[in-house]
Amino acid sequence: MAAPTRTRNETGEVTRDRLVELLNDDLAREYQAIIAYVVYSQVIKGAEYMSIAKELTKHAKQELDHALVIAKQIDYLGGKPLVTPKPVKMAADPEALIRFDLENETETIRQYRNRVRQCEALGEFAMAEYIREILKNEQDHQIELATALGEDPPNMSEEE
Numbered sequence: 001m002a003a004p005t006r007t008r009n010e011t012g013e014v015t016r017d018r019l020v021e022l023l024n025d026d027l028a029r030e031y032q033a034i035i036a037y038v039v040y041s042q043v044i045k046g047a048e049y050m051s052i053a054k055e056l057t058k059h060a061k062q063e064l065d066h067a068l069v070i071a072k073q074i075d076y077l078g079g080k081p082l083v084t085p086k087p088v089k090m091a092a093d094p095e096a097l098i099r100f101d102l103e104n105e106t107e108t109i110r111q112y113r114n115r116v117r118q119c120e121a122l123g124e125f126a127m128a129e130y131i132r133e134i135l136k137n138e139q140d141h142q143i144e145l146a147t148a149l150g151e152d153p154p155n156m157s158e159e160e
């Protein structure tokens with residue numbers, strides 16, 4: 001069976017078992033996001049970062065909602081939700097932390113775009129809708145983080 005990390009260009013047809021693996025990879029990314037937002041929102045200090053730190057506390061709660069939705073889809077497919085997050089990076093510099101979040105959101109968006117296509121290819125249209133809802137939320141996160149860094153969100157439309 002292929003490793004869950006080999007997914008960047010894996011679009012279209014997958015088996016239900018493979019979809020469970022991929023959703024568990026998504027769940028590990030959601031756990032990672034919860035931890036990162038809980039911790040970063042508290043350790044980011046300084047007047048210029050006050051408003052983004054406040055936003056990060058909101059992100060933390062939304063990531064928990066995402067994790068619950070993804071775990072439910074895994075259970076629905078007959079799989080077992082895993083318990084291990086992807087690793088969370090730490091740094092002293094607030095800007096570095098915001099950039100870790102931005103990079104993670106970008107990877108998450110890339111993965112969920114694939115997941116919508118894979119769910120639809122399997123005829124799992126409701127699941128595709130749940131993931132679309134999460135995807136909208138992740139794109140908002142990405143925009144907020146890029147804005148906090150004074151950047152445009154990464155252009156991802158040319159990737160696929």
Ligand SMILES: [Fe+2]
Pocket residue numbers: 030033062063066067134138
């Ligand atoms: Fe999320």
Ligand SMILES: [Fe+2]
Pocket residue numbers: 033059063105137138141
């Ligand atoms: Fe997010």
